[in-house]
Amino acid sequence: MRVRVGNKYKDYKSVWFENNIIKLIDQTKLPFKFEIVSIKNYSQLYSAIKKMVVRGAPAIGIAAAYGIAQAKNQNKNLKKVADYLKSARPTAHDLFYGIEYVISKIEEGFSGTDAAEEYALKIIAECKRIGMHGEKLIKNKYRILTHCNAGALATVDYGTALSPIRFAHYNGKKIFVYVDETRPQLQGARLTSWELYQEGIEHAVIADNAAGYFMQNKQIDIVIVGADRIAKNGDFANKIGTFEKAVIAYQYKIPFYVAAPTSTFDTKIKSGAEIVIEERNGTEISMISGKRIIPQNIKVCNPAFDITPAKYVTGYITEKGVIGWKELMR
C-alpha cells in the first residue's frame, strides 16, 4: 500500500519480516501517527496481537506465521510458542491456520522463514487478484460504500473490499468512497479513511446511520464489504452493521458485493445460523478514545458481528473471479 512519508510515497505492507524481526504498522496509533513496531520475540508478538497493534484476521495470521519462523530461528520450543500465540485472540481462524501452516512446513523439512514468506505471498497475491477481478464492477464516476476496514492494513497488502477500489483508482477511474465510521471500534473512520487518503482516493467518512440516507438519495452506486466467514449457502458474517447496509441496498436495488478469498468460504457450515456471534466488551461502546460516554452502571450490548443472508448479496469477489449467488449454490 502507498504511504506518504514526508514529501515522498513509499510502498508498505502492514506486516513484514526483516533480519528475523517482525515489523508491524502500529494500527492503534493510526491515523494520527505512522509508527513501525519491531517485534523481537513471541511474547512481544502476543502482546501486539492482543492489543490490536496488528488486527484483521489475515494480517494476524501472517504475523503469527512470521512469529513461528522467528521462534524457530531462535531455537525456541515451537509447541509452547504456538500455544501461547494462539491464546492471544481465540476467535480469529487465520491465527491458528498461519501457525499450523508454518509448523507443518518446518516438520516437512522446509525453512520456517521460507514457509512464512510463502504464506504471506499467497494471501497478498489473492488480494491482488480480488482487486483485479472486482475492479471491473466499478465504473467511472462510481460512488462506493464500504463498511469497517477490509483494507491493506487488515490483509498485509491491497485488502479485500478495498482492493477493487485501489485498482479502479490505479486504472484512472474517477471514484468516490463513502466510508462508514463503523462503531463501536471506528475502523472505518480511523483505518479505511487513512488508507484511502494515503492512496489519494477521494472519500468522506460518514456516521453509520447516514449510509441508508445516501443509498436512498441515489448517491451510492455499489456497496463492497469484506467477510469474516462465508457459509456454504452464501450467508456471511462480517462486522456489525453490514447486515443493515445489505438490507437497504437490496431495497434500493444497489449492487452489494462481498470481497473475500475462497479460503473464507467455510463449506463445513451450511448456513449463517451456525456461526456464533462474539459478544465483545461493553467498554468498546461506553468509552471512546479512553473517555467514558456512558456511566458504568448502564447495561451495554455489543455483538461484534452480524450475519447477512445470501439473498442480499449480488456476488462474491474472490481471487478466482466474481461468483454470483446462484453460481455459488450449484
Place this chain on the structure above:
Amino acid sequence: MRVRVGNKYKDYKSVWFENNIIKLIDQTKLPFKFEIVSIKNYSQLYSAIKKMVVRGAPAIGIAAAYGIAQAKNQNKNLKKVADYLKSARPTAHDLFYGIEYVISKIEEGFSGTDAAEEYALKIIAECKRIGMHGEKLIKNKYRILTHCNAGALATVDYGTALSPIRFAHYNGKKIFVYVDETRPQLQGARLTSWELYQEGIEHAVIADNAAGYFMQNKQIDIVIVGADRIAKNGDFANKIGTFEKAVIAYQYKIPFYVAAPTSTFDTKIKSGAEIVIEERNGTEISMISGKRIIPQNIKVCNPAFDITPAKYVTGYITEKGVIGWKELMR
C-alpha cells in the same frame, strides 16, 4: 420525569419558570452531572439554546416562550429579544412558534407569564396523552427499540417516543428498551439512557449498527421513534438513522410507530421530498467528547436527519390516538 436526587426521587421538568427565572436541566452535562442552570436574561437564554444546554424542538420552544415572558416582565424591547432568540438555532420550528405565541397573547392583553405557562402545559398534556394512547401498543414483556432522544428532556416532560414506554412501565408492564446510541451526537447513549435509568426502566445501549442484528434475531417486538416533521402523505423527518431502522423493521415485520403531537404534521408539505435536510458541522463526527478521532484534512459528510417514507410506518401515535397510515391518507 422522575430524577434520583441523593437517595430520593423528585419530579422534574427539563424546563420551568420560577420567580421570573428560567430553570433548565443542563443537557450538556448529562449523564454524568445533574445540574440546573438559572437563566436570568435573554442573552443567557440565547447562549443556552445555542450551546444545547436545552435541546429538543418542543423544549427549545417552551424555553423561548418563557424567555419572552421574562423579557416582558423586565420591560425589554420584545421585538429585539424575539429576533435575537430566533437566531440561536434557525431551523427549529418550535423556537419561532413559542416566541410568536407568547408575543401575540401579550398583544391581546394577556400576561406573558400566563401565556408561556399555558403554552408549556399544552405540550406537556399532549405528550402525556401520547403516552396513554401509545402504551396500549406495548404488551407485557415487550422489547422496544428507540432511536435518539424523544424523551422528557426534549419535550419538557414525558417525551413523545418515550412517553408510551414510561406509561407501560407505570402500568406495571415488564419491558426492555434497546437504545440506539445515535451517532454522531449520542443522544441515545447520553440522554435516553439517563432518562430510562432515572425511571428504573430496564434497558441497554447498543451501537446503531447493532439494531438490525437484534431485529433479525427476533429480540425486538416494536420500534417507537419521534419525528421532527411529518408530511401530508405520512413521510417523516427524524434523526439520521431512523430510516435504516424503519426499513429493517419492515423487512422483519416488526411494528414501527412514530410518536408525535398533531402539531408536528405539516400539511403544507405534500411529501418528504419537500423537507430540506440540514447538513451539520463535520466536527460532530470527527471529534467525540472534545477528542479528535479523524484528522482535520479528511472530508466528513454529516446529514443530521433523514426521511422515512410513509410505507414503512405502521402508525402515528398522537395526542388524539393512534392513527394508521391509511387513515392518515384519507
